[in-house]
Amino acid sequence: MWKRASSISPPYPADPLSSPCPLCRSHLEPFLLADRFYHECPDCRWIALDPSFHLPPEKQKDRYLQHENTLENTAYVEMFEKFIASGVESFVPPGGKILDFGCGPDPVLAELLGRRGFDVDVVDLFFRPEGAFRKEKYNLITLTEVLEHLTDPLEVLKGLKDRLRPGGSIALMTQFHQENREKFSSWWYRRDSTHVSFYSLKTIRKLGEAVGMAVVFSDGVKIAVLKGI
Numbered sequence: 001m002w003k004r005a006s007s008i009s010p011p012y013p014a015d016p017l018s019s020p021c022p023l024c025r026s027h028l029e030p031f032l033l034a035d036r037f038y039h040e041c042p043d044c045r046w047i048a049l050d051p052s053f054h055l056p057p058e059k060q061k062d063r064y065l066q067h068e069n070t071l072e073n074t075a076y077v078e079m080f081e082k083f084i085a086s087g088v089e090s091f092v093p094p095g096g097k098i099l100d101f102g103c104g105p106d107p108v109l110a111e112l113l114g115r116r117g118f119d120v121d122v123v124d125l126f127f128r129p130e131g132a133f134r135k136e137k138y139n140l141i142t143l144t145e146v147l148e149h150l151t152d153p154l155e156v157l158k159g160l161k162d163r164l165r166p167g168g169s170i171a172l173m174t175q176f177h178q179e180n181r182e183k184f185s186s187w188w189y190r191r192d193s194t195h196v197s198f199y200s201l202k203t204i205r206k207l208g209e210a211v212g213m214a215v216v217f218s219d220g221v222k223i224a225v226l227k228g229i
Contacts, residue, residue, distance in 0.1 A: 096139035102146035
């Protein structure tokens with residue numbers, strides 16, 4: 001059950017985030033669940049875990065290494081195959097240049113895209129830092145299961161948009177919340193200790209608008225593709 005900020009007592013923060021929503025500049029509304037403290041934007045419906053609950057980088061990395069995200073994991077590969085079919089192939093030319101942003105320790109998506117003839121670069125804060133991507137331009141940039149780990153998604157997308165070729169797209173995959181705090185409270189996705197940002201499809205649309213892009217495709221569940229306006 002969520003509670004208003006006025007009912008919050010230590011060790012939870014007593015005040016909302018001092019800054020407005022980074023996506024639409026509206027005032028963030030704080031709320032408390034049984035185990036964690038959050039801030040929600042009533043306009044774009046972005047939900048942010050309070051920074052006091054964020055894991056330090058070394059613990060984040062340890063958590064990522066616990067995942068079995070490999071080519072041997074058939075369910076994981078199937079998830080990417082569906083993502084490629086709906087969110088990639090219609091938005092990039094054959095043999096096009098793709099950046100897999102946040103590829104993880106084992107870049108499975110990049111491997112599957114490479115098998116289809118795409119030219120793929122990878123980058124990851126913990127496992128494949130920097131690389132050559134800042135010198136390249138791409139037809140498509142993918143962020144699969146990345147947005148939920150970002151404390152400042154707007155700044156990240158602004159930087160990635162600059163890496164797009166004319167007509168390029170950004171394909172996203174993150175579980176969309178249903179804009180219902182009761183459902184959010186019991187939602188499995190928020191319980192991952194590395195997940196700090198949560199989005200509805202409305203949030204994704206607002207995020208796109210903030211960087212001059214529009215949603216040109218979404219499955220309404222977890223996939224969206226942004227293209228320059």
